[in-house]
Amino acid sequence: MTHWPFILGAYGVALVGTLGLTGWTFAAMRQAERAVDALKDER
Amino acid sequence: MTGGVTARAALGYIRPGQMHIFANPARFLRLARPLTGWFGWGGALLIAAGLIWGLFVAPPDYLQGDTVRIIYIHVPAAWLGMAGWAGIAVASLMQMVWRHPLAAVAARSLALPGAVFTFICLATGSLWGRPAWGTWWEWDGRMTSMLVLLFLYIGFIGLADAERERGGEGRLSAIFGLVGAINLPVIHYSVLWWRTLHQGQSIGLTRSSIDGSMLWPLFVSAAGFTFLFGAIVLMRMRTALARQKVEARLRRMAA
Numbered sequence: 001m002t003h004w005p006f007i008l009g010a011y012g013v014a015l016v017g018t019l020g021l022t023g024w025t026f027a028a029m030r031q032a033e034r035a036v037d038a039l040k041d042e043r
Numbered sequence: 044m045t046g047g048v049t050a051r052a053a054l055g056y057i058r059p060g061q062m063h064i065f066a067n068p069a070r071f072l073r074l075a076r077p078l079t080g081w082f083g084w085g086g087a088l089l090i091a092a093g094l095i096w097g098l099f100v101a102p103p104d105y106l107q108g109d110t111v112r113i114i115y116i117h118v119p120a121a122w123l124g125m126a127g128w129a130g131i132a133v134a135s136l137m138q139m140v141w142r143h144p145l146a147a148v149a150a151r152s153l154a155l156p157g158a159v160f161t162f163i164c165l166a167t168g169s170l171w172g173r174p175a176w177g178t179w180w181e182w183d184g185r186m187t188s189m190l191v192l193l194f195l196y197i198g199f200i201g202l203a204d205a206e207r208e209r210g211g212e213g214r215l216s217a218i219f220g221l222v223g224a225i226n227l228p229v230i231h232y233s234v235l236w237w238r239t240l241h242q243g244q245s246i247g248l249t250r251s252s253i254d255g256s257m258l259w260p261l262f263v264s265a266a267g268f269t270f271l272f273g274a275i276v277l278m279r280m281r282t283a284l285a286r287q288k289v290e291a292r293l294r295r296m297a298a
Contacts, residue, residue, distance in 0.1 A: 001174050003108055003109045003174050004109065006110060006113070006170045006171065006173060006174050007109060007110060007113055007170075009170050010116060010117070010166070010170040011094070011116060013163060013166045013167060013170070014116040014120065014163050014167060017159050017160075017162065017163045018090075018159075018163070018268070018271065021155070021156060021159050021275060022083070022271065022274075022275060025156075025278045025279055025282070026278060028279075028282050029278040029279070029281050029285070032282045032285035032286050033281065033285045035285065035286075035289045036288050036289055039288075039289060039292050039293075
């Protein structure tokens, strides 16, 4: 049995999961902190 | 200390009894903003170094061959899945006992990354099991208790969201977080209590059965994933605090 497809599959799952979570979290944080700044500017 | 939390304070000049100063969200944010970048970029660099080392430099295992390279993502994911719930349990205790204002935010922020890494642990374990054991899944103690951990995370996320929408303090989810911690020793000792397919404990506090040529890239990768996990939790806490601030201000403006 060739092992590399399993290894690459595992690394793919880990990288997609980690990068997806990090990118989505970062975008949500930027959006939320921009909303705070926008409210400050309105005052 | 009367001013903000300085880097000196963060580096150990604060006694354990003074930890309550971080209960102030403004002080927490002053510390969290620079730490997010350091943890995120530091973690990314360590992960890259650990995975390149593990994939291209570390030797294959004498029995399992190249499949052992899955260890460099599977073990950090398992560690973070368990550490995430340990963090939820500590935050839940702080919320129940001291009513720490950031505790519920911390617990909620830990849940999703913990669930994602538990899922990564299960998926990579399955992809490792097929060539190593000849099966994608086995209902043995370690795998089943990790699956239970994933379900606990999903339950916690649902409960905490529902409580927050109703304007609750999050006491129910704190109780759930504490009770769910019972599963952590079950996961840890499962390979001793039930001897089935999953291998026994190979990394201990004082010694390891893994050769140094494989152990060091594993440590680097685990450190990297841990720092990145920290950055993700800090970002999620900053998001939650910013949303709370916006909601409070909109309520004041509407009143």
